[in-house]
Amino acid sequence: MRTTPIPQWNAQGVLPPTNTSTPTSDDRSPYIVSLADIILRYATSPERINILMGFLDFRQLLHSIGVTKGFQWLDGSFMEEIEMIEKRPPRDIDIVTFFYLPDNLTQKSLVDANPKIFNRSETKKDHRVDAFFRQLKNENFEGLIRWSIYWYSLLSHRRDGQWKGYLQIDLAPEEDQAARINLNVIMSSGGHA
Numbered sequence: 001m002r003t004t005p006i007p008q009w010n011a012q013g014v015l016p017p018t019n020t021s022t023p024t025s026d027d028r029s030p031y032i033v034s035l036a037d038i039i040l041r042y043a044t045s046p047e048r049i050n051i052l053m054g055f056l057d058f059r060q061l062l063h064s065i066g067v068t069k070g071f072q073w074l075d076g077s078f079m080e081e082i083e084m085i086e087k088r089p090p091r092d093i094d095i096v097t098f099f100y101l102p103d104n105l106t107q108k109s110l111v112d113a114n115p116k117i118f119n120r121s122e123t124k125k126d127h128r129v130d131a132f133f134r135q136l137k138n139e140n141f142e143g144l145i146r147w148s149i150y151w152y153s154l155l156s157h158r159r160d161g162q163w164k165g166y167l168q169i170d171l172a173p174e175e176d177q178a179a180r181i182n183l184n185v186i187m188s189s190g191g192h193a
Contacts, residue, residue, distance in 0.1 A: 003034045006041050007165065013081035015165035017156055029156060029165030030073055035175040038167065039182040042078065047089035049187060051078060054127035055093055056180055058117075063173045065114050066102030070136055073098075075155040075166035092128040096151050099171060100136050107135050 004027075010016045019027040043049050062068075076094030083089060101107060116122045123131040134147050155166045169175075 003032050003037070006033050006037055006167065007031060009081045012162060012164075013085040014158065014162065015079060015167070017163045017165045030168035031165060032168045035169050035179040036182055038074070038169065039179045039186070043183055043186045045083075045089060048078070049183065051090060051093050051128045052183055055095070055129055056176060056183065058095075058123060058127040058129045058131065059171075059173070059176055061114075061117050062097065062099075062171070063176070065110065065117065066105070067097070067099050067110075068102075068171060068173055070097065070099035070171040072096065072169050072171055073151060073155060073166055074169065076130060079166055080158070080164065092124055092130050094130045094132075094155070096132045096134065096155070097171065098134045098136050 007015050007019075015029065015031070017029045019025060039052060043052055073096040074093060075096075076090070076092065077086070078090040078093040080090075101110060111118045116126070118131075118133060120131055123129045132151070134144070134151070136144065156163060158164055
């Protein structure tokens, strides 16, 4: 998957929803970026580092149960310059995971075997991740489109109605080790977990 650089926050402290110089191009949210770039860009405070550690742990849990194909949309106050906007650190990161089921499993069997991973209050408490899930499957395009529209409209606006952008990363585990190494380097050079 081709990735792009993470855009800078605009004057309102959010990711721009589109490239303002080419507003009708496909250079728009969700910006497809690398997990390593997420770490390098957002590990700027102890609070953000703790959220990123929880996020990487959450991804590791998903991978451990076979959820490795798909992508994730990242948003929430974590993707905003919330320290400037609301004078507070981010509390968590919002994640929508669009995934393919591991072979020989149903969605029910996967969730029944791993209830904590699929429980929003548990993932917020344990990993500081506000997690939502949408299974990708061929037989229900209408449902996928309806839910994609829902998530797009929710993630592309702040609660006050302001337009904003959000990010997309691949769900595959290949980037996770490099991301964790980057986060450890940042922590060892002065950051705190």
